[in-house]
Structures are given as structure tokens and as C-alpha cells.
Amino acid sequence: MNDSVPLIHVVDDDPSFLKALSRFLGAAGFSVKKYESASEFLSLRPLGIPGCVVADLRMPEQSGLDLQTALADSPDPLPVVFLSAHGDVPSTVRAMKQGAEDFLTKRAPKEDLLLAVRRALDRDARERRERERQQDLHHRLSGLTQREREVFAQVVEGKLNKQIAAELGIHERTVKLHRTSITNKLGLRSVAELTRLAKDAGLLP
Amino acid sequence: MPRFHAWIAALLGVLALAAAPGICNADSSRPLRRVFMLHSFGQQFEPFHTIGTTFRTELSLHSPGPIEYYEVSLETARFAEGEVDQPLADYVRALCAKQPMDLIVPIGAPAFRFAARHQGDIFSNVPILVAGIEERHLKGTFLGSRTAVVTFSLDLVRFVEDILHILPGTTYVSIALGSSPLETYWAAEMRKAWQGFTERIEFSWLDDQSLAGMQARVAKMPAHSAIVFGFIGVDAMKVPYEQAGALDALSAAATAPMFGFFEPELGHGIVGGRMIDVRRVGTTSAQVAIRILGGEPAESIAIIPVAPAKPIFDGNELNRWGIHSSQLPAGSEVRFSRPTLWQAHRWKLTALVSLIAFEAGLILLLMKNRQRLRTTRAELLKNEENIRLAARAARLGFWTLDIDRDRLWITDEGRDLFGWSKTEPVGFERFLETLRPKDREPAKREMRRALSGGVDFEREHQIVLADGRERWIATRGRAQKNGEGKPFLLSGVSMDITSRQRAIHEAQELRRELSHTSRLSLLSQFTTSLAHELGQPLGAIQRNADAAELFLKAHPPDLVEIHSIVTDVRNDCQRAGLIIERLHAMLGHREIAVQNLVWNEVAHEAANIVRADSQARGISLEIETPLGLPHLKGDRVHIEQVLINLIANAMDAIDTSPNGERRVTISARAKSNGTVECSVHDTGPGIPAQCLSGIFDPFVSTKANGMGMGLPISQTLIETMGGRLWADDHSGKGATFRFTIPVADS
Numbered sequence: 043m044n045d046s047v048p049l050i051h052v053v054d055d056d057p058s059f060l061k062a063l064s065r066f067l068g069a070a071g072f073s074v075k076k077y078e079s080a081s082e083f084l085s086l087r088p089l090g091i092p093g094c095v096v097a098d099l100r101m102p103e104q105s106g107l108d109l110q111t112a113l114a115d116s117p118d119p120l121p122v123v124f125l126s127a128h129g130d131v132p133s134t135v136r137a138m139k140q141g142a143e144d145f146l147t148k149r150a151p152k153e154d155l156l157l158a159v160r161r162a163l164d165r166d167a168r169e170r171r172e173r174e175r176q177q178d179l180h181h182r183l184s185g186l187t188q189r190e191r192e193v194f195a196q197v198v199e200g201k202l203n204k205q206i207a208a209e210l211g212i213h214e215r216t217v218k219l220h221r222t223s224i225t226n227k228l229g230l231r232s233v234a235e236l237t238r239l240a241k242d243a244g245l246l247p
Numbered sequence: 248m249p250r251f252h253a254w255i256a257a258l259l260g261v262l263a264l265a266a267a268p269g270i271c272n273a274d275s276s277r278p279l280r281r282v283f284m285l286h287s288f289g290q291q292f293e294p295f296h297t298i299g300t301t302f303r304t305e306l307s308l309h310s311p312g313p314i315e316y317y318e319v320s321l322e323t324a325r326f327a328e329g330e331v332d333q334p335l336a337d338y339v340r341a342l343c344a345k346q347p348m349d350l351i352v353p354i355g356a357p358a359f360r361f362a363a364r365h366q367g368d369i370f371s372n373v374p375i376l377v378a379g380i381e382e383r384h385l386k387g388t389f390l391g392s393r394t395a396v397v398t399f400s401l402d403l404v405r406f407v408e409d410i411l412h413i414l415p416g417t418t419y420v421s422i423a424l425g426s427s428p429l430e431t432y433w434a435a436e437m438r439k440a441w442q443g444f445t446e447r448i449e450f451s452w453l454d455d456q457s458l459a460g461m462q463a464r465v466a467k468m469p470a471h472s473a474i475v476f477g478f479i480g481v482d483a484m485k486v487p488y489e490q491a492g493a494l495d496a497l498s499a500a501a502t503a504p505m506f507g508f509f510e511p512e513l514g515h516g517i518v519g520g521r522m523i524d525v526r527r528v529g530t531t532s533a534q535v536a537i538r539i540l541g542g543e544p545a546e547s548i549a550i551i552p553v554a555p556a557k558p559i560f561d562g563n564e565l566n567r568w569g570i571h572s573s574q575l576p577a578g579s580e581v582r583f584s585r586p587t588l589w590q591a592h593r594w595k596l597t598a599l600v601s602l603i604a605f606e607a608g609l610i611l612l613l614m615k616n617r618q619r620l621r622t623t624r625a626e627l628l629k630n631e632e633n634i635r636l637a638a639r640a641a642r643l644g645f646w647t648l649d650i651d652r653d654r655l656w657i658t659d660e661g662r663d664l665f666g667w668s669k670t671e672p673v674g675f676e677r678f679l680e681t682l683r684p685k686d687r688e689p690a691k692r693e694m695r696r697a698l699s700g701g702v703d704f705e706r707e708h709q710i711v712l713a714d715g716r717e718r719w720i721a722t723r724g725r726a727q728k729n730g731e732g733k734p735f736l737l738s739g740v741s742m743d744i745t746s747r748q749r750a751i752h753e754a755q756e757l758r759r760e761l762s763h764t765s766r767l768s769l770l771s772q773f774t775t776s777l778a779h780e781l782g783q784p785l786g787a788i789q790r791n792a793d794a795a796e797l798f799l800k801a802h803p804p805d806l807v808e809i810h811s812i813v814t815d816v817r818n819d820c821q822r823a824g825l826i827i828e829r830l831h832a833m834l835g836h837r838e839i840a841v842q843n844l845v846w847n848e849v850a851h852e853a854a855n856i857v858r859a860d861s862q863a864r865g866i867s868l869e870i871e872t873p874l875g876l877p878h879l880k881g882d883r884v885h886i887e888q889v890l891i892n893l894i895a896n897a898m899d900a901i902d903t904s905p906n907g908e909r910r911v912t913i914s915a916r917a918k919s920n921g922t923v924e925c926s927v928h929d930t931g932p933g934i935p936a937q938c939l940s941g942i943f944d945p946f947v948s949t950k951a952n953g954m955g956m957g958l959p960i961s962q963t964l965i966e967t968m969g970g971r972l973w974a975d976d977h978s979g980k981g982a983t984f985r986f987t988i989p990v991a992d993s
Contacts, residue, residue, distance in 0.1 A: 056783045058819055062790035065812065069797035100779060100862040127782025127859070128775060148786025152793040 048163045049093035051120065053077040053109060055101040056127075059148060063096065063125075070156060080104035080112070089118045092170050094143065094162035099126040107136060121162040121169075125150075179239055182228045190227070193220040197233060198240035277312025280349040280540050283342075283373075285362055286320040287355030287429070288480050291489035294509040294525040295355045298379040301529025302352065306536050314540075317342060321357050332361065340369045350536055351375045356384040356429060359396075366391045374545040378532035379525065382552065383436065395539060395548040397532045399523045400555060401508055403440035406475075407448070409520045409558070410506055413574050416471045417448060423461045423497055423505075424454040424477035426485075433477055457484040458493055468503035476507040476517060491515040504568040510556060514583060518568065519560030521576075528553045642743035648675060648724070650698070650735055664720060664741055666712040681710045698726050698734045707744065719748035758963060763836055765960040766888050770833055770856070772895055779859035781826050784819035791816050829856075832884050839967065843991040844879045844886065846915045846923065847872045852883075853890035854913065857898070861911065866898050871914035878991035879923050881968040886925075886988065889961040889972070893927035893984045896957065900931030900982065922970065922987040929983075934976040942974060961986075 050072045054060040057078065064074045073093075077083035080097070081104055095113065099106035110122045121143040128147065138145060143165060144158035186194060189210075196206040203221070207214040221233075230236050284303070287295050303316060319339060351370045353362040359377045366375060377396040385398065411417055424434050434454050441450060453461045458479070465474050479493035491512065498505060498516020507517040510524050531553050539545050558579040565572065565581065572581060638645065644661020648654070653674035657667075665681050667673055675694065679687045686708050697704035704724040711717055724739025770777065791812045798805045798812070829852060850870045861868045879886070890913065897911040908930040915925045934942065943958050958972075965972040965986045972986040 056787070058815065058822070059783055059787040059790065062787040062794065062812075062815060062819075065808070066790045066794035066797070069794045069801075069808075100859055102858075102862055102867060105862060105865070125786070126779070127786055128778035148782055149789040152790075152796075155793075 046091055047073050048166065049073045049075055049088070049091045050159060050163075051075050051077060051083055051087055051093060051095045051097075053080060053083045053095060053097040053101070053106070054125070055079055055098060059098070059127075063148075066152065066155075067096070067159065070152075072159070080106070080109035083109065084112055084116075092163070092166050093120060094159060094166050095120050095122040096159065097122055097124060098148075099124045099145075110142065119169075121165045123155075123158045123162050179228075185227050186224060190220050190224050193217060194224050194236070194240070197221060197224070198237050200237070279313050279315055280310070281315045281317060281346055282306065282350045282352055282536065282540075283339075283348040284316060284318040285339075285351065285353040285358040286318065287353075287357040287359075288427070289320045289322060289487070289489060290318060292480050292487075293489075293491065293511055294523065295358075295379070296489075297509075297511040297525045298529040298532065299354050301526045302354070302378050302532045302536070305530045305533030309533065309537055310540065311537075315346075317346070317348070321361055332364065335361075336365050336369060339365070343369055343373070348373050350539055352378050352532070352536065354378045356380045359384060360388070363388065363391065363394075366394070374539045376532060376536050376539055376545065378536075379528040379553075385550070393545045395535050395545040396550045397528055397535060398550060398552045399525075399528055400552065401523065402521070402555070403437055404443070405521065406506070406508070407441055407444050409576060410473050410475075411444075411447075412576060413518070413520075413570060414471070414473055414504065417473050419449050419451065419469050419472035420475055421451040421453055421464060421468065421472065421503075422475040422477055423465065423479060423493075424452070425479035425481045425488075425493075426454055426483045427481040430454065430478050430480060437475075437477065455483050458482045458486065458488065458496055462496055462500040465497055465505075466500040466502055468501070472503040474501055474503050474505040476505050476512065478508070504564065504570065510559065513559060513561050516564065517561060518564040518570065519558065519579075519582075521555050521558050524553065524556035527556070644741040646724075646739060646741065648737040650675075650726075650737060661741055664718070664743055665710065666718075682708050683711065694737075697724065697737065701726065701728075704737060704739065707748070709748075717745075718743060719745045758967075759836070759839075761956070762885070762888070762960055762964060765892075765956050766833055766884075769888065769892055769895065769957065770830075773856055773860050773891070775863070776857055776859035776861075777826075777830060780855055781823060781830075784823040784826070787819045788816050788823070791819070826855075833888065837884065839882050839885070841880060841882055841968070844881060844883055846876050846879060846925070849879070849883060849886050850890065850913050850915070850925075853887040853894065856887075856891055857894050861894075861898055864898060864902065864909075866901055866909045866911060868894070869910060869912045871912060873914075873916055875917075876915055877917055877923065877993075879988045880991040881970070881988045882964075885964040885968065889964055889986060890925070890927065892957045892961050896984070897927055897929035897931065897982075900929050902931075904932045917990070918987065921990050923990055924985055924987050926983050926985040928981060930981045932981075933979050934974060934982045936976065939974060939976055943972070 052064045064076045067074045097106040123144045124142050125148050143162040203217045207217045353359045374393040382398040382400045481487050494515045504518045510522045558576045560581045562581045562583050644664045646657035655673045707721045721744045722741040724737045726734035727736040729735045795812045901909050910930050912928045962972045969989045970987040975983045
């Protein structure tokens with residue numbers, strides 16, 4: 043749905059490292075945008091562009107973890123790769139628990155760094171696609187009538203037309219008509235597909 | 248002065264009463280009278296000599312007409328009376344036949360007896376005047392007609408009683424007496440008279456002695472003894488003694504008071520007593536002679552006794568024998584009461600005595616001074632000994648430097664101190680040689696300063712002894728100036744302070760060790776932070792290297808970018824290097840290095856070390872630097888250590904109050920007293936009042952794993968730099984620790 047070039051956001055309060063990392067990632071073929079603090083990133087980053095964040099874990103005021111939390115709550119989250127000048131266990135654990143894509147020291151081999159960035163980008167792409175699909179599904183579900191949603195809910199639970207008719211107090215033939223309308227509206231061809239969609243939409247466990 | 252002359256005469260004892268022979272002046276109109284004087288021994292024998300002389304003088308003076316004297320001596324009477332009369336009698340007869348005599352005057356008993364024997368044949372019809380015989384001689388003697396006698400009396404018993412009165416303790420009396428018949432007579436009289444005293448007194452008779460023998464005897468008189476000078480005309484060796492010859496000889500040798508019978512003896516060594524006044528005998532005789540010559544019959548005059556004189560004493564002899572005048576019989580006359588030296592030479596003596604008194608005073612003063620000197624000297628010696636002991640114990644060396652001659656006098660202890668032998672001549676140059684080469688020039692400068700500026704020479708220096716041992720010596724000296732104000736001596740003291748210096752050194756070492764340990768402990772809290780700090784430039788270098796690699800692979804390589812990378816890498820290398828240097832400074836052992844510092848740099852360096860940690864803990868660290876803050880004078884590492892310590896404490900304090908603001912502010916401001924006050928403020932809970940006073944005590948910690956050494960060590964470090972460290976509580980709004988550092992010299 044979005045074919046734009048992924049953008050790597052580099053956030054670090056150390057100007058020298060910020061410059062060096064950005065330079066490297068640029069040379070490695072990535073589009074890079076530099077930020078000297080978490081707040082700068084959060085306020086200035088362009089939205090809706092795939093990519094990832096490579097951020098220093100320790101920064102004055104807002105740390106890398108603060109940035110991640112804020113980012114996760116945003117409508118346009120991005121995976122974050124944490125960097126630390128020196129890796130220590132407690133902060134690593136915290137970072138990973140909060141869903142950090144990766145945690146690397148600033149002097150990690152470039153292969154590791156590039157791998158982490160690519161993985162993050164992949165994940166961003168994947169999540170971005172999924173988010174788009176979900177949005178599309180919700181959009182389609184929002185086109186169903188009230189009765190159709192009720193029937194849809196019964197269908198994805200795997201109930202038979204007869205059971206649904208009895209449940210809703212309508213005729214079995216009416217149930218069939220609703221089912222056809224639902225698959226048409228959602229662009230589905232089979233009940234199996236419907237069930238999978240319902241599951242994706244979070245309607246099924 | 249006459250008394251003085253009299254005293255001189257008596258002292259000399261040589262005044263002879265000269266006889267005035269021949270015709271005396273008188274009324275020449277009156278008929279000449281011839282007086283024939285018959286002497287018993289010789290004219291010069293006493294007491295007859297005095298009687299004769301006085302008689303002749305008196306008679307000449309008072310006689311109405313001129314008188315011619317004829318004098319003859321019975322020389323033989325000294326030996327044997329009467330046996331050899333005839334030749335003398337013939338001579339006298341012939342004389343008197345030629346010149347008819349008007350008066351015959353025998354003097355003394357022998358002459359009296361001669362006259363008596365020859366009154367009939369020679370002196371018929373011529374009156375006889377016996378001038379002076381002891382009344383004893385009249386006993387049994389028939390006084391013929393035409394004879395008058397002037398007598399005197401010797402009371403022998405009273406004589407001894409008087410001696411005993413004057414000298415009550417007398418137990419021994421020697422009697423010096425001649426051996427002529429007259430003297431022998433008297434010896435017998437005395438023995439007889441003094442029989443009653445023999446129980447009390449031992450009498451020693453010297454009449455069998457020569458004068459020399461008598462002299463020897465009287466020279467060895469026992470205690471409580473007296474000498475009686477009887478009468479010595481002739482001694483046992485038949486040697487005649489005229490006038491006072493024998494008496495003078497004995498008196499000179501006598502070792503006991505000597506008593507005599509006749510007044511003329513006074514002045515010749517006789518103490519005195521009731522003596523026969525022989526002059527009065529002479530005078531009385533002269534008066535009687537005038538009467539007889541005037542026509543008065545001699546027999547009508549008969550016997551005229553001359554009373555004994557009142558007691559007379561010789562003042563010199565009394566003094567000589569220590570006899571006090573109170574011991575003398577009542578009514579005594581003291582003659583020659585020799586004017587004491589005082590009376591005779593009052594002025595001379597006054598002067599002399601004054602002089603002596605003055606000198607005595609001086610001597611006394613001198614003696615007292617000497618005593619005091621001796622005491623002082625003893626005390627000095629004692630003090631000196633004490634000082635010596637103290638000096639030895641304290642290893643003190645005293646010295647004096649003669650500046651012009653460069654000669655150093657120094658005690659043995661001092662020589663030991665500097666490692667000099669006891670005999671080696673030393674001076675300032677030698678002193679300099681003892682010092683380590685680098686200390687010599689400063690010592691010279693100090694010396695010049697002491698000599699020119701009038702200040703004390705004061706140095707602590709290290710010397711290396713011959714055996715390689717090192718010794719610290721403190722020397723202090725002061726210049727002494729001569730009259731022109733030029734210093735010529737430098738005196739002082741040197742002391743071994745090796746042990747003190749060692750103790751100071753050890754204390755310093757210990758303090759440094761402690762400060763170092765504390766620093767290590769402090770920094771260990773920030774290892775992560777430090778690693779993080781160092782990780783920044785290293786990470787940048789790593790990434791730049793990676794980038795450069797990629798740029799190099801490009802066709803064509805982006806050389807501009809690569810050049811930029813090289814520059815950045817170099818900068819980061821420098822940055823990393825600085826961090827390592829600072830770490831090394833913080834972690835290593837080091838000497839204190841006071842230098843001028845910029846507050847901002849020091850504060851940031853300290854903050855950088857803890858920054859990563861503060862960030863991890865969500866604590867903001869702010870540094871405030873007012874404009875125009877002066878430079879500080881101190882040791883960079885120590886100030887940073889203190890700041891880090893205070894920041895660490897501040898962060899820990901903040902962690903104990905999880906809610907609220909989490910901020911540490913480091914700031915500084917110039918004060919008017921030449922210091923900069925630096926402060927570390929936190930937003931923690933503050934310091935409980937009961938803890939405020941004890942927080943700088945060692946081993947006081949509110950932290951679970953705190954050793955409690957951070958603040959005491961920080962305080963020591965600040966105080967070593969001349970500053971002060973204290974804490975303020977802001978009651979619930981955090982705490983502020985402040986310290987002062989002196990402002991750098993501009």
C-alpha cells in the first residue's frame with residue numbers, strides 16, 4: 043500500500059556518534075534522519091513513512107526507553123533498535139521487555155548493526171502491512187448492517203444456519219441471504235476466509 | 248703629740264738618763280760646795296743610776312750656791328763587799344784630803360755600808376746623806392752621827408699578792424735575779440717572804456743562771472705564769488749589766504708577764520705594780536742635801552722614808568699580756584697608756600680603717616660575688632648538664648657561625664647530627680655540601696635573606712649520611728650584628744626531625760592512600776557510567792570506520808566524506824584519550840598538584856563521570872556557571888573527587904524520595920573573601936536535623952552499603968586546599984553541600 047523508501051531515524055545526544063552512525067547508515071544505502079534528543083524525534087519525525095528508529099538508550103531528559111514508550115502509543119509506531127555505549131544487563135532487560143527490536147552496543151560489528159536495522163525494517167514493513175489489512179478489514183466490517191454483524195458473529199463461531207436462525211429468531215433462508223451479503227461486502231469467497239478475517243479482527247480468540 | 252713621743256721613747260727603750268757631771272751653775276757669789284757621791288756598783292747600775300742622776304739634777308737646780316760633784320763607784324761591791332775596801336778607801340781618803348768634801352752621798356746599800364765603815368777614818372766631820380736604801384739594810388746597822396738616810400721599803404708579800412690580784416690564776420713564777428752579794432741577799436729575803444705562797448705558786452729561781460740561761464727560761468714559760476724581775480747587776484757568769492740591759496734582754500724573750508720593783512724599770516717590759524719611786528728617792532735626797540748643806544745637822548734629819556708610789560702600770564705591757572685595767576688595784580696609774588694606734592694616728596687610721604673597711608667590703612662583696620658566681624656557675628653547670636642531656640635526648644645541636652671567617656663552632660651532638668667528625672673544621676660551605684644538591688641553592692638564598700633581612704634562618708633539609716641513611720634536620724638561626732649593624736655571627740640550633748618528618752610523610756601517605764581508596768570506591772560506583780562515557784567516542788570511531796570502508800568501496804570513492812571521517816575519528820580518539828587520562832588521574836596514585844582551574848571544566852569533567860549513571864537513574868544534572876567567575880586554585884582531581892562524591896550522595900538522596908523532581912544542580916559563585924563557593928544541591932528529602940552535625944564524622948553512613956568515608960575524606964581534601972566543606976538542609980526541599988576553594992592568584 044505504501045512503497046516509499048524506508049527512513050531510519052537516528053536519535054542520540056552525542057553529536058559525534060550521531061554523525062558517525064548516520065554517515066555509516068547512509069553509506070550503507072539507507073535514508074537517515076538525525077535527531078539529538080527523544081523529544082526532537084517525537085515532535086519532528088515525518089509520519090506514515092516506513093522505517094525504524096536507532097536510538098541511544100541513555101539520554102538526558104527522555105531516555106531511549108521513554109522514547110519507545112511514547113512511540114508505541116503513537117498511531118505510527120516504529121520498531122526501535124537500542125544502542126548503548128556500554129551494555130549493562132538491567133537496562134537491556136528492561137528494553138527488551140518493552141519490545142525493543144534489538145539491543146546493541148555502539149561498537150557492535152557493522153554486520154550486527156545492519157542486520158538489526160534490516161530486521162527492524164522488515165518488522166516495520168510486516169507490521170505496517172498488517173496494520174493496513176486490519177484497517178481495511180475494519181473498514182469493510184463497518185459496512186455491514188446490524189443484522190449482518192449479528193449473523194457474522196454467529197458464523198465465525200462456527201454455528202449452522204439453522205442454529206443461527208433459531209438464535210436470532212429469524213428464518214433459515216434469511217440467514218443464508220445475510221451470509222451472502224456479508225461475504226460480498228467483505229470481499230470473501232468462503233466461510234473459512236471469513237473465519238480467518240474474524241480472527242484477525244480480534245473477534246475470535 | 249708629746250704622748251706619742253713618750254711612747255716612741257718607751258718603745259725604743261734607749262733613752263738614757265745622762266749624768267750631768269761637773270759643776271752646775273748657781274749663784275757664784277756663794278761658796279762652792281763639794282758633794283761626794285759614792286755609788287754602790289757603777290754609775291750606770293739601776294736603780295742607783297736613776298737615784299744618782301735625779302739627785303744630782305735636783306740638787307744642782309735647787310742649791311743656792313754652786314756644787315762640785317765627785318763620784319766614785321764601789322765596783323768591787325758587785326763581787327765581794329768589804330774584802331777589797333782598802334785601795335778604794337785610800338783613794339777616797341786621798342781625794343777627800345785634797346778637796347775637803349761638804350757632803351758624802353752613798354747611794355745603795357753597799358755604798359752605805361762602805362761609808363759607814365769609813366765614817367771614822369775618811370769622812371770624819373763630813374755629814375753623810377744615804378740616798379736610797381731599802382729600810383731592811385738599816386737593821387742592825389748603827390747610824391753614826393752626822394748621818395741622814397732616805398729610805399724606801401719593799402713589801403715583798405704584797406708584791407706577790409698584787410701579782411695574784413692582777414693574774415689570779417698564776418701558778419708559776421720565775422724570779423730573775425743576779426748573783427751579786429746584794430742580789431743574793433734579796434734572793435734570800437724573797438724566799439723567806441714568799442714561803443707562804445709556795446702551796447699556790449711554784450717559784451722558779453733563776454739566780455743561778457746566766458742572762459742567756461734566764462732568757463731561755465723566760466722564753467718557755469708555762470701557762471698561768473709570771474716573771475719577777477728582781478735585780479740583775481751581775482749574772483751567775485759574773486757578767487755585769489748596766490742600766491736596763493738585762494731587763495730589756497729578758498723582756499724581749501719573756502713569754503709571761505714580768506713584774507719588777509723599781510719605777511725606772513717601767514717601760515722596759517715590766518707590767519708594773521707598787522714600785523719604788525726611785526726618782527722621788529733622788530729628789531728627796533737632793534732636798535735633804537740642800538738642808539744639810541744649808542747647815543742643818545744631818546743627825547737631826549735622821550731617817551726620811553719615801554713612801555712607795557701608787558700602783559703604776561705600763562699600758563703596753565697590759566695590752567701585751569691581755570690584762571684588763573679592771574684587774575688592776577684601785578687607784579692604779581697606767582703609764583705609756585700607749586695611745587692606741589687609733590689615738591695616735593686617728594686620721595691616718597681613720598683613712599686606713601676606712602680603706603680597710605672599704606677593701607674588706609669590697610672583698611666581702613667579691614667573696615659574695617664569688618660565692619654567687621660559684622653558685623651560679625654550679626647552677627650553670629647543672630643547667631648546662633641538663634641542656635646537654637636534653638640536647639642529647641632531643642638530638643639538638645647548638646652552633647655559632649663566624650660569618651666573615653666561615654668558621655662554624657658546633658656541639659658534638661650537632662656534629663653527630665650532620666655526620667661530621669669531632670675534629671673536622673667546618674663552615675657554611677661544609678654545611679652546604681652535606682645537603683642534597685637541589686637543596687643547596689635554596690639554603691644559600693635563605694642564608695642571604697637571614698643576613699640581609701634580619702630574619703631568622705630557618706630550614707628543614709634532608710641530608711644523606713656517609714652510610715647512605717637519610718636524615719631530616721631542622722635548622723634555625725639568628726644573625727647577630729656588630730656595632731655597625733653588619734651581621735657577623737649566626738647562632739642557632741639544629742634538630743633531628745627525621746622521625747617527625749617520617750611521621751608526617753606517613754600521615755600524608757596514609758591520607759593519600761585513603762583519598763585514593765575512597766576515589767577508587769567512589770569511581771567503582773560509576774564504572775558503567777565511565778564505560779558508557781568511553782563507549783561514545785569509541786562507538787563513533789567504530790561507525791566512522793565502517794562508513795569509511797563503504798565509502799572506499801564506492802566508485803569513485805567519496806574522498807571528501809572520507810576526509811571528513813578521518814577528522815572526526817581523530818577528534819573522537821582525542822576525546823577517548825582525554826577520558827582515559829582523566830580516569831588514570833582519578834584512579835592512579837598521585838601527588839597533590841595545585842594549579843589554576845576553570846570551574847566550568849572541573850564541574851563538567853566531574854559531571855561527565857556520573858552523567859551516564861544519572862541518566863540511567865532519571866536524574867538530571869545541571870551545571871551553573873556564573874559569568875566572570877574567577878579561576879580556582881586547587882587540585883583538579885581532588886575537587887572533582889569531592890564533586891563526584893557530593894553528586895553521588897545527592898543522587899542517592901533523590902532515590903530515597905521516588906516522587907517529585909529529580910535534579911542535581913552544581914553551581915558556583917565568587918565570594919568577597921577571596922574564595923569561590925561551590926555547591927551541589929539536590930531535590931531529595933534533605934538531611935534529618937539529628938544527622939546534620941555528624942555527617943562529616945568517619946564511618947557515619949545512612950546508606951546500606953556505605954562505608955561512611957566519603958564526606959570525611961572530601962572534607963580533608965578541601966581543607967588541604969585551604970577551603971571548607973559544610974552542609975545546609977533545606978527542610979524537605981533537598982540539601983545543599985557547599986565548599987570553598989581559594990581564588991587563583993591573578
